[in-house]
Amino acid sequence: MAAIVFLALIMSFSATSAVTNISTDEHALLSLKTPITNWSSSVTHVCNWTGVICNRHGRVAALNLSNMGLLGTIPQSMGNLSFLVSLDLSKNNFSGSIPKEMAHLRRIKEINLNFNDFSGELPTIIDA
Ligand SMILES: *[C@@H]1O[C@H](CO)[C@@H](O)[C@H](O)[C@H]1NC(C)=O
Ligand SMILES: *[C@@H]1O[C@H](CO)[C@@H](O)[C@H](O)[C@H]1NC(C)=O
Ligand SMILES: *[C@@H]1O[C@H](CO)[C@@H](O)[C@H](O)[C@H]1NC(C)=O
Ligand SMILES: *[C@@H]1O[C@H](CO)[C@@H](O)[C@H](O)[C@H]1NC(C)=O
Numbered sequence: 001m002a003a004i005v006f007l008a009l010i011m012s013f014s015a016t017s018a019v020t021n022i023s024t025d026e027h028a029l030l031s032l033k034t035p036i037t038n039w040s041s042s043v044t045h046v047c048n049w050t051g052v053i054c055n056r057h058g059r060v061a062a063l064n065l066s067n068m069g070l071l072g073t074i075p076q077s078m079g080n081l082s083f084l085v086s087l088d089l090s091k092n093n094f095s096g097s098i099p100k101e102m103a104h105l106r107r108i109k110e111i112n113l114n115f116n117d118f119s120g121e122l123p124t125i126i127d128a
């Protein structure tokens with residue numbers, strides 16, 4: 001009995017942290033304000049969204065929105081995608097500056113922002 005209660009406690013605890021982390025990733029992606037229709041938690045799980053690849057823990061590991069005709073600026077909250085390894089936003093019409101919060105992406109290995117209208121400097125994202 002005690003073991004079952006303990007197991008239930010662990011399970012609810014890990015479920016809670018998973019939800020927190022997934023919604024962190026989800027908020028970060030939604031802050032990009034893309035018009036991609038299935039970028040909505042009411043449609044499907046964030047790991048199923050167009051251009052999104054998750055790791056086995058359900059965290060966003062790769063984002064590829066290359067050549068999707070996207071406009072707007074990159075929000076600071078993109079720096080919250082702490083498990084992001086690969087980011088490809090090339091061939092869009094993103095503008096403005098790259099937020100310095102992107103430097104928080106310490107797992108990032110590959111980043112492609114070519115063919116946009118960015119201004120300013122790229123923060124030191126890759127320090128490896
Ligand atoms: C969830 O996020 C918290 C804080 O943001 C972190 O400490 C924790 O390790 C994360 N959990 C997983 C399973 O990634
Ligand atoms: C992801 O998409 C597949 C195929 O469209 C679907 O079968 C699955 O239920 C979806 N998963 C989640 C968690 O939404
Ligand atoms: C999301 O929409 C794209 C087209 O915009 C489609 O190719 C893709 O299969 C859709 N994915 C899901 C999980 O519905
Ligand atoms: C992103 O997708 C485009 C088009 O599908 C592809 O050419 C490109 O290699 C992809 N980028 C990455 C980093 O995988």
Ligand SMILES: *[C@@H]1O[C@H](CO)[C@@H](O)[C@H](O)[C@H]1NC(C)=O
Pocket residue numbers: 023024027076077078079080101
């Ligand atoms: C995401 O990042 C923003 C700006 O850097 C921050 O203010 C916010 O607290 C973060 N949100 C989450 C859910 O982690």
Ligand SMILES: *[C@@H]1O[C@H](CO)[C@@H](O)[C@H](O)[C@H]1NC(C)=O
Pocket residue numbers: 071092093117
């Ligand atoms: C996107 O940028 C290209 C090249 O800078 C420009 O020709 C095109 O008109 C822009 N498209 C939109 C929708 O702003």
